[in-house]
Amino acid sequence: YSGDTIGFIEDFNQWWEEMEHIRQKAGRDALTGLYNRRGFEQAVNAHMQDRRIPGAKVAFMCLDLDHFKDVNDILGHMTGDRVLQEMAQNLKSAIRSSDLSGRVGGDEFMVFIQDAADTNAIKKCAEKMNRILQRPYEKDSKRVKVSASIGIAVAEEGVTFRELYERADKALYDVKKNGRNGYSIYA
Numbered sequence: 001y002s003g004d005t006i007g008f009i010e011d012f013n014q015w016w017e018e019m020e021h022i023r024q025k026a027g028r029d030a031l032t033g034l035y036n037r038r039g040f041e042q043a044v045n046a047h048m049q050d051r052r053i054p055g056a057k058v059a060f061m062c063l064d065l066d067h068f069k070d071v072n073d074i075l076g077h078m079t080g081d082r083v084l085q086e087m088a089q090n091l092k093s094a095i096r097s098s099d100l101s102g103r104v105g106g107d108e109f110m111v112f113i114q115d116a117a118d119t120n121a122i123k124k125c126a127e128k129m130n131r132i133l134q135r136p137y138e139k140d141s142k143r144v145k146v147s148a149s150i151g152i153a154v155a156e157e158g159v160t161f162r163e164l165y166e167r168a169d170k171a172l173y174d175v176k177k178n179g180r181n182g183y184s185i186y187a
Helices: 002-025 037-049 069-074 076-094 120-133 160-176
Strands: 057-066 100-104 108-116 135-139 144-156 182-185
Touching: 002 120, 037 100, 037 108, 057 069, 057 076, 057 120, 057 160, 069 076, 069 108, 069 135, 069 144, 076 100, 076 108, 076 120, 076 135, 076 144, 120 144, 120 182, 144 160, 160 182
Parallel strands: 144 182
Antiparallel strands: 057 108, 057 144, 100 108, 135 144
């Protein structure tokens, strides 16, 4: 009987390790490696509960890639996938390692900035993202210029993920309405 029990425990441990690996991957976007919507929301909620610097600003950003539909339509879906991968890497390079980034679907990304010194630091981060994410893509003599529209919500104590998302989404709409390739902070 002890041989069967040991075999069962070994199988269980292997199964447990595989399930843990699947669980960790479930929170990630397969194309970009960034958090997916579910993983991003869980990570933001965890960070909101563990605020480290009293009085520091926290910002939630929604980003849409401008003219991404043209990339897929004119340059093809393979180029579109490459653009999404490059944008994800560029986005990660624009923020600190303690901040969070995710792709929530299509050409929509989210960023969570924690412990920013002030609103000016958040603005500078958004301006850096706009610079880094603006670039042309070409294929077969066809060219599409991609940029980013960014909506920002600055968080207070007790605000929920859903409230942050809705505020940042409203600010994003303002950017899109006013010509794209910029940012707006929810008032």
